Amino acid sequence: MAGKGQRDHVILGNDQTGERIYLTSKNHRNTPDRLVLKKYSPKLHKVVEFKEVK
Numbered sequence: 001m002a003g004k005g006q007r008d009h010v011i012l013g014n015d016q017t018g019e020r021i022y023l024t025s026k027n028h029r030n031t032p033d034r035l036v037l038k039k040y041s042p043k044l045h046k047v048v049e050f051k052e053v054k
Contacts, residue, residue: 010035012050017043022050 006029012022019041026035035052 010052011054012037012039013053014041014048014050016048017041019043019050020053026052 006027007025008028009023009025011020012024013020022039037050038047039050041048
């Protein structure tokens with residue numbers, strides 16, 4: 001049986017609009033701190049920073 005992997009699902013959210021529309025995965029061993037990615041915000045119609053929520 002396969003064990004649980006190192007990758008976990010995380011939700012990305014934007015503080016300005018309260019959007020939580022992106023789901024991605026990350027390796028907790030390589031990146032223990034919170035993930036920050038630039039993604040498109042449909043409410044603002046531009047690319048802004050989305051930070052890891054969960």
